[in-house]
Amino acid sequence: GAVVSQHPSRVICKSGTSVKIECRSLDFQATTMFWYRQFPKQSLMLMATSNEGSKATYEQGVEKDKFLINHASLTLSTLTVTSAHPEDSSFYICSAREEGQLSSPLHFGNGTRLTVT
């Protein structure tokens, strides 16, 4: 089945530094990938839609300059949390939909636990 790989699974960084999270579709191509954020015991909140070869589309309230998204190829999207602060600590999850399928479901990575100290 379709697999989405996310790396790293956990990262701890100091306040003010930047962190990059990678999301790869391992056995399929994905023109579109989605980035979600999840707080403890809460639902998944869509942050942005990542489009291969073009700018990401951000949801209302999500800072574009803080959460930089790059989708340089059909199998890789990256999320960079810039100048991270403790309030950015969260569980970040990416997802991708298999291209070329009439009814392709959304597959999720295993998430990245970000802790900003």
Add this chain to the structure above:
Amino acid sequence: GENVEQHPSTLSVQEGDSAVIKCTYSDSASNYFPWYKQELGKGPQLIIDIRSNVGEKKDQRIAVTLNKTAKHFSLHITETQPEDSAVYFCAGGTSYGKLTFGQGTILTVHP
């Protein structure tokens, strides 16, 4: 935009019993309704989905029903097992667009 409401927030059942989780959606343009199971520290895993041209879909112990008129859909798990314990999320959206997730249901199956 779409708004998805999910109930109950917690559900506790005995092993072997059935579990039912219900969701409602607001956007009549939504035509795709997946259900995800999330275990602690992991990403959501798709367990079943249904499209608006179908009223019911079943996969072994799991079934989903959809009522387009009333804008609600439900997940049914029969013969529950302890390994079914997890957080379950419903979602609504379009086949190629973004999904809006419900608030989640913590299912606990007691041996």
